[in-house]
Amino acid sequence: MIEVRDLEKRYEGAKEPVLKGVSFSLETGALAAILGSSGAGKTTLLRCLVGLEAFDSGKITVDGVEVLGQDRLPGKSARAEALRQLRSRVGLVFQSFELFPHLSVLENLTLAPVLVKGLSRNVAEDRAHVLLKQVGLAEKGSAYPDHLSGGQKQRVAIARALAVEPRVLLYDEPTSALDPSLKHEIAETLRGLKPTGITQIVVTHDVPIAREAAEIVFVLDRGRIVESGPPSSVLDNPREEATRRLLGPSKSNGGGA
16 A cells, blocks of 8 residues: 655755655555654654655655655656645644634534535535544534544544545644543544554654554654564564664663563
8 A cells, every 4th residue: 555665855954864765665454653753754754655745765655656756756747646646545634633623523524525525515424424433423523623622633633534535544643632541542543443444654752652553663763764563573672772762761771571
């Protein structure tokens, strides 16, 4: 479903690239976490994957849609079409939810399917009710965002992203705005989406959410993926110092799991 090869991204004036030859692949339906400290390049990688950020070299392929780096740019129209197709396949759940406060939960979920995908309001509402049930909020359709808890807002944001039927769903620090007590319900929601076959990537520095939700973990450090594998391997028996730093003092000084 996703293949990233030799992705490099440099910001003008920076001494070195923020992404330095990032490569990884994911099968359809996988649930992955990209872990890294602040400044590791996680947000830049996410923005490249969703088509919001151009990159200098390398290649991203999502569901057969190929986007090339600036060093291999095709014509403007071909690149614009590739980006359009990429964005139609990839959904993004924002860190701060970004729900429309003046719209009900149901209206938040139906806006894009009606305006962007051209669905009738009845069809969009039927699908919205199914999605709300899927994320455990069947009774919240008429509620407004201000009346929801942080965990409920995040689950509405996930349902809204699902409403446009993406093949890939990206999450930008989905638990950073939540109390620790609410993080478990988000992990359960992510795992609950597995039967849909949607490929999910959680970009985070939150080790517990990666451990609880993900099937595979990638550790990004200073623009490079330095370690990857199942959480039980990467997080319990880290090989790299960057991973041990994320896990805290007991791992950094060589302590056991």
